[in-house]
Each structure stands twice: as structure tokens, then as C-alpha cells.
Amino acid sequence: MVDVNVRPDIDAAAAKLKSAVGSKREIQKLPEVLWEGETVEMLSPGLYGKGNGLVAMTSQRLIFLKHGVMSQQVEDFPYSRISSVQWSGGMLMGTLIVFSSGNKAEIKQMPKDAGKALADALRARLAGAVQAPAAGAPQAVPAPAGGDVASRLATLDQLRTAGAITDEEYRDRREKILDSL
Structure with missing residues (x-):
């Protein structure tokens, strides 16, 4: 229910949010941190480290973006490096814990509905074990029958x-x- 006019994929993901309090600037700046061809699937406000920002689940990675007046923080988690995900929810808010390459990232104060939906979608993506190849990585040769x-x-x-x-x-x-x- 958040109305932005950035680009179609971001607009669609933002429209699913009940509120974008504390993350509207990040939604506007999101295209600046996306890779070429990367699309946004889900969004949620959250608190990571010392700042409120935006969690974006894209076609290639999970991104946390905080864009302040004086500084910008971007941390990304390529799906191929994420080993597991945990979600714990309270009455209104919850915490998403992402285990990636031996590190643990806690994204707190995520609205319960958006955070749980994002955690579930992230788990489904990881369970599928089908990841888009990294830029510059060798491409698999498509199977002759039935496509890749x-x-x-x-x-x-x-x-x-x-x-x-x-x-x-x-x-x-x-x-x-x-x-x-």
C-alpha cells in the first residue's frame, strides 16, 4: 500500500508494504545499488547494525540498504553464500537472521507480516537450490531437449x-x- 514511482518491479514490491516509515529514501535510492538485470521481488523495512533501512529480496541477492543524509550503508548477501535463515516474530515486529559465509546478520524491527513473508520466500529460494549464475561465471550449456x-x-x-x-x-x-x- 506504499505508493512510489521508481520502476515497475520496485513499485510492485513497495505496493505490498503496509508502511514504508523510515525507508522511503531507500526505496527511491534502490536502483542505484542494483546490478544490471537485477529485479526486486520483496521489500521490508528493518534495522541492521545501527541504522533503520530497507531489506530487498532481489532476483540475485538479499540487500540491506540504509541511505542517510551523511552516509550510505549497503550490505548484500548473494543467495549462493547464504547457508540458512531464521525468523522470530513478536506481536508486531520480528527479527530475520541470515547465516552467510560463516557470518550471522541480524535484521531487527521488521514488520511481522512483511518480514515473515520475506523469510518464507528466502527459504523457498534456498530450498530450490537453483541460483542464477554470478556475473562472469561460466554458463551451463542448455540441454538439447526441453531447454535449460x-x-x-x-x-x-x-x-x-x-x-x-x-x-x-x-x-x-x-x-x-x-x-x-
């Missing part, structure tokens, strides 16, 4: 994360893709 299975599974995962298909549709389509091997 990893790409099809990644697209399917993105559709489910975006809410375009139900969990049941996801399972059915995933099973068909895997049966085509």
Missing part, C-alpha cells in the same frame, strides 16, 4: 515467489520439468 532445466526451474521458483502461481501449481510444474529429464 535449471533455467526453467529458476523461472518457476520466481513465479511462485512473486505469487503468480500457487504452491500446488508449482509442485505440479516442477514435477513435469524434472520428469522431462
